[in-house]
Amino acid sequence: MKKTLLKNLIVINPCSKPALVENACVSICGDTIESVGSKMPSGEFDVVHDLHGKIALPGMINAHHHLYSALAVGMPLPKKTPTNFSEILQEVWWKMDLALDHDSTQASFEAGLLDSLKAGTTTIIDHHCSPSYIEGSLSLLAETGEKLGLNTSVAFEISDRNGQEIFEASLQENLDAVRKFSDTPNVHPMIGLHASFTLSDNSLKKIRESVSSLNSWGIHIHVSEDKADEVDAVNKGFGSVLERLQVFDLINENGLIIHGLHIKETDVELLQKHKAQLVHNPSSNANNRVGMAPNQNFHQLKTGLGTDGMQGNMLREGKEGMLIRSSHLVGGADSVDYMQLLFENNASLASRLFGRKIGRILPGYQADLAIFDYLPRTPITESTIFGHVFFGISDSPSDVITRGEFRIKENQLLNVSEQEIKSNAVAQAKRLWSNFI
Ligand SMILES: [Zn+2]
Numbered sequence: 001m002k003k004t005l006l007k008n009l010i011v012i013n014p015c016s017k018p019a020l021v022e023n024a025c026v027s028i029c030g031d032t033i034e035s036v037g038s039k040m041p042s043g044e045f046d047v048v049h050d051l052h053g054k055i056a057l058p059g060m061i062n063a064h065h066h067l068y069s070a071l072a073v074g075m076p077l078p079k080k081t082p083t084n085f086s087e088i089l090q091e092v093w094w095k096m097d098l099a100l101d102h103d104s105t106q107a108s109f110e111a112g113l114l115d116s117l118k119a120g121t122t123t124i125i126d127h128h129c130s131p132s133y134i135e136g137s138l139s140l141l142a143e144t145g146e147k148l149g150l151n152t153s154v155a156f157e158i159s160d161r162n163g164q165e166i167f168e169a170s171l172q173e174n175l176d177a178v179r180k181f182s183d184t185p186n187v188h189p190m191i192g193l194h195a196s197f198t199l200s201d202n203s204l205k206k207i208r209e210s211v212s213s214l215n216s217w218g219i220h221i222h223v224s225e226d227k228a229d230e231v232d233a234v235n236k237g238f239g240s241v242l243e244r245l246q247v248f249d250l251i252n253e254n255g256l257i258i259h260g261l262h263i264k265e266t267d268v269e270l271l272q273k274h275k276a277q278l279v280h281n282p283s284s285n286a287n288n289r290v291g292m293a294p295n296q297n298f299h300q301l302k303t304g305l306g307t308d309g310m311q312g313n314m315l316r317e318g319k320e321g322m323l324i325r326s327s328h329l330v331g332g333a334d335s336v337d338y339m340q341l342l343f344e345n346n347a348s349l350a351s352r353l354f355g356r357k358i359g360r361i362l363p364g365y366q367a368d369l370a371i372f373d374y375l376p377r378t379p380i381t382e383s384t385i386f387g388h389v390f391f392g393i394s395d396s397p398s399d400v401i402t403r404g405e406f407r408i409k410e411n412q413l414l415n416v417s418e419q420e421i422k423s424n425a426v427a428q429a430k431r432l433w434s435n436f437i
Contacts, residue, residue, distance in 0.1 A: 001030040004404055005045040009371070010055045011036060012385055015344035016360050019382045026056070028367040031403035035363055049406075051371060055380075055393065058360050059122030059368025059402060060314040061346040063279045064220075064258050064306025067126050067141065068100060069093070070112030071429040072309075076437050085226035085290055094161065099436040100130035105137060107428035109144040110421045116312035117148050117407055120370025120397040123350050123358055125153040125256065125306070127192055127220055131162045134169045138177040142187045148416060149402040151354060151368075154181065155192030155220040160203050167203060171210055178214050186403070188353045190256065193221040196241045197232035204248040218254025218276075218353075221245070224267075225259040226290045242267040251276050254353070258306065261285065261293045268300055277304055277349050280341065282321030284308035292328055298336045304349045305341040318342045319390045339386055371399035 006028070011021040027034045027041045035041050078091040100108070116124055124145070130137055138154040145152030154177050158170040170192075177189040191211055193199060199207075211217045223241050224230055230241055238244035242263060245251050253275035260267070260278050271278060278301045280293065287310065297303070307317045318338040325335050347359025357365040372393050380388055400408040407414055 002047070002404070003043070003045045004028040004367075005041070005048045006056075006369075006401075007040070007048065007050055008053055009051045010053065010380065011361050012055055012057050012380070012389065013361050014057070014339050014342075014385055014389060015347075016362060019385055020380065024056075026361065026367075026369070028404040031367055033361060033363055033365050033367045036361055051399070054398065055372045055374045056361060057120065057370045057372070057389070057393070057397075058343065058347070058365075059370050059400070060120055060342065061123040061125070061304075061350045061359050062116060062121050062307055062312065062314055063125050063277075063304035063346050063349055064256070064281055064308055065112070065116075065124050065126050065312070066128070066309030067112035067124070068097060068105060068108050068128055068130055069309035070108040070115070071104060071425060071432050072096060075429075075433055078437075084228075085288055086228055088288055095436045096432070097129040098131055098162070099432055101133050102140075104428045104432040105130045105133055106140060106144070107421075107425045109141050111425035112312060113144055113148050113150055113152075114413075114416070114418060114421050117150060117400060118396055118413075119313035119315070120372075120400055121312050121314050122368040122370070122400065122402045123151040123153075123354075125188075125220070125350070125353070127155055127157055127222075127258070129157040129194070131166045131170070134166070134173050138173055138189070139180065142177075142181060142184070146186065149405060149407045151186045151188070151350070151358065151366075151402075153188040153190055153220075153353060155190040157192045157194040158203070158207060159194035159198040160200055161194070161198045171207060175210060175214070178217060182215065185356065186354070190220040190254075190353075191217050193219050193250075195222040195225070195229055196244055197229045201236065201248075204245070204250065208248050208250055216254065218252060218256065219245075219250050220256040221258065223257045223260050224262045225285075226288070227262050230262050240264055240267050242270050246270060246274075256304075256349075258308070259285070259290075259293075260297065261291050263293075263297070268297055271301055277302075277352075279304040279306045279349075280321070281306045281308035281310070282324050283310045283317055286320075286324045292325065295325075295334055295336050298341065302345045302348065303341055304346045305338065313395060314342055315389065315393065316395060322390065339389060367401060367404040369399075369401045370397040371401070373398040
């Protein structure tokens with residue numbers, strides 16, 4: 001196996017021990033980190049890279065993304081201005097996702113994954129929706145992730161909102177992906193459900209029956225993003241959205257519960273009991289004006305951090321999350337440790353899903369690193385890491401390594417052409433927009 005040595009790095013490993021290694025050498029065997037330390041490791045290396053004192057952070061993890069929305073940047077506003085969450089879905093997202101075909105979906109995947117890679121986000125847990133192009137869409141995503149060297153979790157949002165035929169095809173696409181990718185190391189297939197309020201009892205029953213033939217499965221679903229989801233569950237005769245999912249036996253330790261803004265205390269206990277993972281998406285929640293989950297839920301549930309399609313940059317999402325929350329708090333009040341969400345909870349979450357160690361620069365972890373050309377203006381010590389991570393380090397890493405290989409080296413993208421991906425995305429965005437606006 002190829003042996004690679006990275007030398008002359010400052011390794012910052014937030015929420016790990018040690019959290020800081022100066023003059024660090026990182027030795028990599030194949031796609032896995034072998035050692036991290038300030039002493040030169042013994043043995044022969046096939047390649048040695050001198051990083052000249054740059055700062056390395058673990059390749060970051062986006063615990064909830066919608067790559068299909070990559071072409072929505074700058075999209076014209078809907079004719080009818082949405083006045084609440086349900087109208088935002090109906091007037092914007094459900095019109096856009098229905099207009100996606102193979103070519104525009106592919107362009108979304110390429111452009112969205114490229115932006116993630118360029119921001120040092122090397123694992124993307126995606127929740128996909130393109131109801132007019134279903135069959136093969138999850139394979140296309142997995143292949144595009146592979147081309148860029150990223151870890152991808154794939155899931156197709158099942159919903160009743162486009163009729164029975166699309167419901168069936170979406171369910172089938174998830175089942176096919178689970179069967180196809182369960183043993184693929186850098187792809188993690190999940191069963192995507194849009195949300196409780198767009199699925200009937202009959203549909204939930206059908207989904208549960210279909211997954212029982214699989215060896216292992218976990219759902220990836222929006223829960224209680226807006227109060228309307230909880231109202232719908234109560235109207236259908238359940239205590240809450242999570243209680244409804246529990247009745248249909250859909251919650252387990254492999255599941256991802258996205259948002260959970262309005263869940264009750266008993267729902268928190270329910271998630272703890274089933275060991276399902278909650279994921280928080282602060283910039284999207286602020287953008288949709290759906291409210292803010294209480295701090296204590298995040299402390300109790302070891303919540304992950306995602307962007308819900310808003311961006312590919314996790315350092316920015318963490319900082320925005322912190323600032324949004326602060327703007328709602330009074331002086332001295334407790335907040336949420338976004339560094340813990342990003343570097344500790346996301347690392348555990350991704351390691352559990354992918355079945356291998358991901359998200360830290362430590363021996364035995366997959367060699368995914370975001371390396372920044374950053375000259376600090378204040379001392380970097382274990383106790384000052386937080387400030388440097390969220391207020392110092394620039395947005396874009398100069399170098400990104402995944403699975404032990406450089407994907408970006410000294411600001412140059414290797415293997416793929418950004419020019420080609422972006423110009424195709426612009427052409428596809430024009431075509432996509434003209435199809436539904
Ligand atoms: Zn979402």
